[in-house]
Amino acid sequence: MVDFGFGLLASSRINLDLFDKEKFDSLAAAEPDVRKCIACGSCTAVCTAGKFTPTSLRAAIEELQNGRDEVAMNMLKGCQLCGKCTMVCPRGINTRHLILSIAKIYSKKK
Amino acid sequence: MPANIFPILAAQASPEVIDRIPSSYSHFVIPFVAGITFFLVWIFVGFIRVLIQLNHDDRMKFWTSLLNPITAGKNIRDLFCDCLFHTKIWQRKPLLGYMHSAIAFGWFMLIVLGHVEVALFVPKHLSYGEGGLFYPIFYRYFVWIRPGHESLRGAFFFFLMDFFLLYVLTGIGLAMFKRFRSIVLGMRHTTKPSLADRVALYSLWMIFPLRLLAESFTADLSGGSFLTLGMNHLLHFLFGDKLYFQPFWWAYSICLGTFFAAMPFSRYMHILTEVLWILFRNAGLKPSHPRKGVAEAEIYACSSCGLCLDACPMNVQKKNLKYSSVYFIRFLRRHNERKIAEIADKCLMCDKCHALCPVSVDAPALRRAQRQTTNDHLPYDYSYLATVPVKLYEPATPRHPEPATPRHPELDSGSNSSKVLYFAGCMSHLTPRIIKAVEEIFKKAGIEYVFADREGGICCGRPLLLAGKTEAAAKTMDANKSMIKASGCKTLVLSCPICYKVFKEEYNLVGIRVVHYTQYFKELIDAGKLNVGKSQEKIVYHDPCELGRGCNVYEEPRTVLRQVGDLVKAGHEYDESICCGGSLGSLTLSQNDRRKITDAAIKDLTVASPDTIVTACPLCLKTFSERSTVPVKDFAEVLTTHCA
Ligand code: SF4
Ligand code: SF4
Ligand code: SF4
Ligand code: SF4
Numbered sequence: 001m002v003d004f005g006f007g008l009l010a011s012s013r014i015n016l017d018l019f020d021k022e023k024f025d026s027l028a029a030a031e032p033d034v035r036k037c038i039a040c041g042s043c044t045a046v047c048t049a050g051k052f053t054p055t056s057l058r059a060a061i062e063e064l065q066n067g068r069d070e071v072a073m074n075m076l077k078g079c080q081l082c083g084k085c086t087m088v089c090p091r092g093i094n095t096r097h098l099i100l101s102i103a104k105i106y107s108k109k110k
Numbered sequence: 111m112p113a114n115i116f117p118i119l120a121a122q123a124s125p126e127v128i129d130r131i132p133s134s135y136s137h138f139v140i141p142f143v144a145g146i147t148f149f150l151v152w153i154f155v156g157f158i159r160v161l162i163q164l165n166h167d168d169r170m171k172f173w174t175s176l177l178n179p180i181t182a183g184k185n186i187r188d189l190f191c192d193c194l195f196h197t198k199i200w201q202r203k204p205l206l207g208y209m210h211s212a213i214a215f216g217w218f219m220l221i222v223l224g225h226v227e228v229a230l231f232v233p234k235h236l237s238y239g240e241g242g243l244f245y246p247i248f249y250r251y252f253v254w255i256r257p258g259h260e261s262l263r264g265a266f267f268f269f270l271m272d273f274f275l276l277y278v279l280t281g282i283g284l285a286m287f288k289r290f291r292s293i294v295l296g297m298r299h300t301t302k303p304s305l306a307d308r309v310a311l312y313s314l315w316m317i318f319p320l321r322l323l324a325e326s327f328t329a330d331l332s333g334g335s336f337l338t339l340g341m342n343h344l345l346h347f348l349f350g351d352k353l354y355f356q357p358f359w360w361a362y363s364i365c366l367g368t369f370f371a372a373m374p375f376s377r378y379m380h381i382l383t384e385v386l387w388i389l390f391r392n393a394g395l396k397p398s399h400p401r402k403g404v405a406e407a408e409i410y411a412c413s414s415c416g417l418c419l420d421a422c423p424m425n426v427q428k429k430n431l432k433y434s435s436v437y438f439i440r441f442l443r444r445h446n447e448r449k450i451a452e453i454a455d456k457c458l459m460c461d462k463c464h465a466l467c468p469v470s471v472d473a474p475a476l477r478r479a480q481r482q483t484t485n486d487h488l489p490y491d492y493s494y495l496a497t498v499p500v501k502l503y504e505p506a507t508p509r510h511p512e513p514a515t516p517r518h519p520e521l522d523s524g525s526n527s528s529k530v531l532y533f534a535g536c537m538s539h540l541t542p543r544i545i546k547a548v549e550e551i552f553k554k555a556g557i558e559y560v561f562a563d564r565e566g567g568i569c570c571g572r573p574l575l576l577a578g579k580t581e582a583a584a585k586t587m588d589a590n591k592s593m594i595k596a597s598g599c600k601t602l603v604l605s606c607p608i609c610y611k612v613f614k615e616e617y618n619l620v621g622i623r624v625v626h627y628t629q630y631f632k633e634l635i636d637a638g639k640l641n642v643g644k645s646q647e648k649i650v651y652h653d654p655c656e657l658g659r660g661c662n663v664y665e666e667p668r669t670v671l672r673q674v675g676d677l678v679k680a681g682h683e684y685d686e687s688i689c690c691g692g693s694l695g696s697l698t699l700s701q702n703d704r705r706k707i708t709d710a711a712i713k714d715l716t717v718a719s720p721d722t723i724v725t726a727c728p729l730c731l732k733t734f735s736e737r738s739t740v741p742v743k744d745f746a747e748v749l750t751t752h753c754a
Contacts, residue, residue, distance in 0.1 A: 046539075048536050048566070049568075051566050052494045052495075052497060052568070053494035073489070077489060077490050077491040078490070078492065079490070080569035080573070080574060080582075081573045082536040082569035082573050083536070083573055083694045083729075084536050084537070084539075084540055086694075087537070087732060088540065092701040094698070094700075094701070096577065097698055100488065100577065103488040103489055103490070104484075104485075107488060
């Protein structure tokens with residue numbers, strides 16, 4: 001293909017039909033804080049793992065709500081539970097427990 | 111048991127005594143024999159089961175530890191101090207210590223002396239075929255004194271037996287009192303007993319008063335001293351000469367039997383399990399499973415004494431009492447999986463319950479083992495660790511173009527003698543004032559050092575360990591290890607106690623000295639490389655959990671702080687210090703609950719109205735700073751303001 005110096009981005013269209021309400025509800029039951037996130041991105045800015053591999057709690061929470069569970073999981077698989085995000089989150093979210101709960105609930109195959 | 115396992119035992123009774131019932135049997139011993147037999151079979155089976163559950167290495171470690179003279183000495187000391195004298199309780203709560211040691215040591219002595227009496231006066235009855243199982247217990251029933259043949263040694267034993275009986279009775283009296291008025295013994299909270307606990311407890315309470323009665327009834331015939339003889343005279347005075355002693359021996363035997371039968375299902379199982387746990391503990395065994403093997407010995411060694419209730423920082427709120435170690439252990443015993451998981455995740459891992467536990471039950475380690483069962487297998491992908499440059503201090507992709515050469519050629523060339531590596535860790539990077547102060551002190555003392563994670567590093571692995579992700583932690587630690595090895599450093603300085611603990615205990619960095627900055631700066635002052643001046647500032651020092659209880663570093667920071675200001679006392683210090691509430695250990699404790707703990711800790715720290723609260727942990731610093739009205743400073747910060 002001719003390289004025009006620009007390309008088309010992969011579709012970022014959100015398909016809410018893919019949103020798994022059941023899983024998200026059980027996540028919110030395990031860690032209600034998930035509903036408190038304001039997507040400020042502080043967690044991502046300080047993330048220890050994020051310096052070396054794409055890691056973002058903010059994006060993960062968003063992706064879960066957008067029904068892109070796989071992408072969300074990938075956003076957190078490098079997390080080291082270091083707790084920096086807990087320290088900076090302006091909403092006082094228990095981020096480490098949230099990350100563990102996401103791994104617990106979304107790694108289960110239906 | 112064969113009748114003659116002691117073939118050397120003399121068949122003759124000593125002339126001072128009448129072997130009243132040569133058949134050495136009376137029906138009343140049946141309840142006791144039934145109870146104790148059940149109990150002995152139970153503990154034998156339990157012991158074998160625990161041994162089978164140990165993995166091969168642990169089992170070998172256990173057997174070899176028994177042969178090692180140093181561990182053997184430690185075992186003997188601990189068995190006496192912990193099981194019989196309860197010295198650890200004495201140190202904290204003298205009256206409670208007296209109660210425990212009176213019952214344990216007093217009873218032990220009664221059993222030992224009972225056997226010695228049998229051995230001296232009617233030796234053949236030591237043999238199990240001649241009633242050896244129960245004879246020493248009911249000695250006064252079976253053996254009476256031969257009138258006119260009283261001897262000094264007989265009287266000596268009567269006195270000792272009475273003395274120890276009285277000793278136990280005072281302990282029992284206190285125990286009864288404690289049930290109703292625990293605060294007197296220095297405990298705010300006591301545990302709620304279960305059904306088996308109650309059965310065992312009430313029979314335990316009854317055993318010794320009944321023994322006193324039974325022995326007193328015949329003290330004029332079977333011998334006695336100040337206590338039993340005195341009681342005997344009183345009984346004769348009250349009821350005349352028609353005393354029926356048989357019912358009391360029955361009652362005494364029934365209570366003993368009930369106690370031993372209920373023991374395996376009650377908290378009193380600790381009396382024996384404690385022995386096994388001490389042996390395991392001294393052999394260096396750690397639980398790898400929350401319920402099996404080492405853990406089994408550990409959870410049955412818990413006496414439910416409840417000292418961990420008052421110790422636990424979560425209990426500033428009554429509603430959180432249920433998360434204490436004593437209940438965690440109780441649920442482990444009962445296999446209540448839901449409760450076990452909930453409590454395991456709640457704890458701050460501050461280690462205070464472990465430090466204050468009279469039998470050193472390491473409940474936080476059990477919680478970690480429990481977390482491992484739920485979290486270790488969760489998916490993760492650390493393949494990126496392979497791409498993390500080993501020389502982090504030479505940024506692979508510099509954000510600012512200027513440093514073309516490595517920042518610290520001295521380390522790489524190996525020519526410099528200092529070879530100090532400073533690792534700040536994740537948390538210190540969020541509290542850069544610590545880093546700034548540390549670097550300033552290095553500079554003032556003229557220390558050449560390399561800042562390992564100036565551009566950010568990876569985590570030390572301790573938070574993963576605390577969360578039960580053991581395998582992921584191992585990978586993280588490997589990556590850090592190669593980074594540290596590659597630096598060629600000889601000393602590794604840490605400003606975060608969380609990092610310090612894990613680098614020191616888990617990394618096994620051969621040839622590298624791992625020190626916390628409080629220790630390192632104290633050395634610099636001692637060596638005259640750093641000059642500090644004293645001020646009038648009233649300082650209180652907070653022991654971070656991971657540094658104090660975690661690594662036993664209490665004195666170094668205090669020594670330095672005494673040199674720069676007026677060090678005042680907190681309400682609770684050293685191993686009793688209260689967690690700041692910010693601990694990474696807890697997975698589920700709410701912000702609100704944490705804040706209550708923080709406030710309680712600050713209140714406790716400021717009892718002597720200090721000008722400054724000083725701590726030596728970035729997490730404590732941040733947590734306290736958010737809530738305290740008294741300024742909170744880091745150890746290094748205080749030092750920089752006071753050094754020339
Ligand atoms: S805990 Fe995980 S997500 Fe949060 S800052 Fe640390 S590595 Fe990043
Ligand atoms: S810092 Fe907290 S509120 Fe902000 S995006 Fe992260 S989780 Fe959400
Ligand atoms: S864990 Fe230790 S302190 Fe707590 S109840 Fe058991 S024996 Fe007592
Ligand atoms: S480790 Fe600390 S928070 Fe956890 S149960 Fe023990 S005393 Fe309580």
